[in-house]
Amino acid sequence: MLIYLHIPFCHRVCPYCSFYKHTPGSTPIPAFIDALIAEARQRIPQSGNTPRTLYLGGGTPSMLSPAHLQRLFAGLSEIIHLPSLEEITLEANPATFDLEKARLFRALGITRVSLGIQSFTPHVLATLGREHTPQQAASSVHTLRQAGIPSINIDLMFSIPGQSPDDWLNTLQQAISLQPDHISAYNLTYEEDTAFFDSLRRGEMSENEDIDARYFHLAVEKLTTAGFDHYETSNYARPGHHSRHNQGYWQGHDYLGLGPSAVSTLHAIRSRNVPDTAQYVQRIASIGNAITETESLDAPSLRIERIALGLRTNQGIPLAWLDAPALQRAHHLVSESLAHIQNHHLILIHRGRALVDPIAAELI
Ligand code: SF4
Structure with a gap:
């Protein structure tokens, strides 16, 4: 963690x-x-x-x-x-x-x-x-x-x-x-x-x-x-x-955020602390926590996040994470020299790395 x-x-x-x-x-x-x-x-x-x-x-x-x-x-x-x-x-x-x-x-x-x-x-x-x-x-x-x-x-x-x-x-x-x-x-x-x-x-x-x-x-x-x-x-x-x-x-590991406004994702639950220092101190003293927002992340939302983050890295994302239309798009990216496929992973290269956000949006 x-x-x-x-x-x-x-x-x-x-x-x-x-x-x-x-x-x-x-x-x-x-x-x-x-x-x-x-x-x-x-x-x-x-x-x-x-x-x-x-x-x-x-x-x-x-x-x-x-x-x-x-x-x-x-x-x-x-x-x-x-x-x-x-x-x-x-x-x-x-x-x-x-x-x-x-x-x-x-x-x-x-x-x-x-x-x-x-x-x-x-x-x-x-x-x-x-x-x-x-x-x-x-x-x-x-x-x-x-x-x-x-x-x-x-x-x-x-x-x-x-x-x-x-x-x-x-x-x-x-x-x-x-x-x-x-x-x-x-x-x-x-x-x-x-x-x-x-x-x-x-x-x-x-x-x-x-x-x-x-x-x-x-x-x-x-x-x-x-x-x-x-x-x-x-x-x-x-x-x-x-x-x-x-x-x-x-890589999608669990993280615990402490302090005002800090976000955590633990066991597919995302939570956020109150974004106010005075209230943060007061809540910790009175009720022992400062979480004001909680959300359960289902498998499709976690998959979308993992794709968007993974594409930013030089490890890329496993092709297995992509559905059929996204897989077809991935092969187009390769033919346009925006990505390559290595060890069953899609990895953005050259201009593709600058276009990571629009490419991620197309694949998810
Ligand atoms: S306001 Fe503070 S946290 Fe934000 S960029 Fe400036 S120095 Fe960094």
Whole structure:
């Protein structure tokens, strides 16, 4: 089982971000951490599964102070045998930690830090509302390495308004030159309830599939040439640095999400915690859980999800998951050089990898 912990705090809110997050304001952080620990203590044994990976996401978990991180890990270590986990990831933003704090990450057992850099172009960072500079981003990678973090991921983003092909190329080259172990390169999406979505609706921003495909292919070309394995639509790893936690999601493993807004899927039941930090803390204290939505997933819905996620990976999906019309379509994809079939699996290739969402929609 994969364990996800949602830490909803950010210094400020980026205009494209749809995750549940907020500035800490007057949130009593120790009470929040105690609620997370209490939820873990209750739900991990209840799940009947053994934890394999731990992922602290958000939000900006690296914003937690050393004392708060120590409190959280001390609590977790009473519930989970942390050294047995295959991977412990912490999401971090540049300039939210120094060498001392990065050494604490390592001392707490964190094996992987995922750094939200997004771009090395100052005007693109400004459009994204990011607080850090390209220099701070580079220096944060060096700090993590100096602290001995075994695996470092850099998150990048493309198809951002005002980002030229040269800006994207420069960002890719700077990222490669820092020699991270893993790079995630995401196409900007306009999610509802974000400032970017409102700008799109007002016609101040626009989407362009041709630009998306061009930037996607630029990333594939530069990163695979630099020795990264393109193992999922948006993810590239050096040998031995594929994200175990994320691979677990794509392979349909059970996951337990703790914290406000966190989603879980356990034994084909999907549930979601209340997306409100104050209510989360209050519910955990009063009734012991914060689940406000539950849904049973039947076999057809699970199959659809597995197809959509599996097609994103370089393992593809077993042909046995496809019905007769989808199988026929799969053979067309092969004849159009968008996919190949290997060991009875359909695997997207070349342009097919950029078209994963429409292809998945056709096959399900
Ligand atoms: S993108 Fe990251 S830093 Fe920005 S608001 Fe969202 S969670 Fe916070």
